Amino acid sequence: MSVAELEAVEVAVEAPSGLWSDAWLRLRRNPGAIAGLLLVLLFVVSAVFAPWIAPQKPLDQDLSILVNGIPPGPSSAHWFGVDTLGRDEFSRVIYGARLSLIVGVVSVAVGLSIGMLLGSLAGYLGGFVDTLIMRVMDVVLAIPGLLLAIGVVALLGPGLFHIMVAVGVAQVPIFARLLRGSILAQRENDFVLAARSVGVRGRTILVSHILPNAISPVIVQGTLALATAIIEVAALSFLGLGDQNPARPEWGAMLTETNSYLQTAPFLAIIPGCAIVISALGFNLIGDALREALDPKLRGRT
Numbered sequence: 001m002s003v004a005e006l007e008a009v010e011v012a013v014e015a016p017s018g019l020w021s022d023a024w025l026r027l028r029r030n031p032g033a034i035a036g037l038l039l040v041l042l043f044v045v046s047a048v049f050a051p052w053i054a055p056q057k058p059l060d061q062d063l064s065i066l067v068n069g070i071p072p073g074p075s076s077a078h079w080f081g082v083d084t085l086g087r088d089e090f091s092r093v094i095y096g097a098r099l100s101l102i103v104g105v106v107s108v109a110v111g112l113s114i115g116m117l118l119g120s121l122a123g124y125l126g127g128f129v130d131t132l133i134m135r136v137m138d139v140v141l142a143i144p145g146l147l148l149a150i151g152v153v154a155l156l157g158p159g160l161f162h163i164m165v166a167v168g169v170a171q172v173p174i175f176a177r178l179l180r181g182s183i184l185a186q187r188e189n190d191f192v193l194a195a196r197s198v199g200v201r202g203r204t205i206l207v208s209h210i211l212p213n214a215i216s217p218v219i220v221q222g223t224l225a226l227a228t229a230i231i232e233v234a235a236l237s238f239l240g241l242g243d244q245n246p247a248r249p250e251w252g253a254m255l256t257e258t259n260s261y262l263q264t265a266p267f268l269a270i271i272p273g274c275a276i277v278i279s280a281l282g283f284n285l286i287g288d289a290l291r292e293a294l295d296p297k298l299r300g301r302t
Helices: 003-014 019-028 031-048 089-125 127-141 145-156 160-186 190-197 202-214 216-238 251-256 267-294 296-301
Strands: none
Touching: 019 031, 019 267, 031 089, 031 267, 089 127, 089 160, 089 202, 089 216, 089 251, 089 267, 127 160, 145 160, 145 216, 160 202, 160 216, 190 202, 202 216, 216 251, 216 267, 251 267
8 A cells, every 4th residue: 555545544534524423423422412312202202102101091081080079199000190080190191292292393393494584584685684584583582482472372362283383483583593693604604605606596505505504503493492392382271372172181281270289189280390391301401412512612511
């Protein structure tokens, strides 16, 4: 083997890995990311395989279990106890994960798609378009997210689809401003100027050159937004603005039903509350780990 070939092999070995492969290696070494992934996997598996995991159907009632109208606590027959109608609480929590997962993912997808579109236009076009979009986003950001979601649901009416739209609309300004700032940082890089100099169209530059390098902060925020969406959906359901179909258990609605039993049966509020906290914690841990893995300024912390 010649000297040139040996040097080529050394360069190949020492060449830095790609951004995502390097981030994956850092995530595998991050205990917080592993813990968050396990919590999210528990959440997803419970939602997907709810009919096989839950020992009973969520609507099966047995009023004979109640003691003087008070639901008994956890036991070997009912791990999480039963609710005020004698329904198995464990089964309802498992089935509630399905609705929370669907609403969280759809609402974040709504906010992410609209926010990315507005942020891309504002960041790449600039000028009047940038000013107009950002001022509208500033006005929306001035309203607290949960209050804005309540206003949208009050305008559209209660319902499962409406809370998806409401929570998604509340997330749009965050994604739009984040992607705009990332595009502004990438817009004047050398590879973008080189593409312009050879006559590449603006739309191709944005989609093929700028967005792939500007998308990582948005992905991190999307993971964190899932946790926020789950909490906001539970809050809307707690206020009676969520899904109006009692056949679909939802964690926030389960909390509403326990207002009169906080002293006699506190587990009815503690167990759905813990489910909300654990699912949100899992997405937050993954989001923080992704931010540390993708941000060069924070890589030394992992």
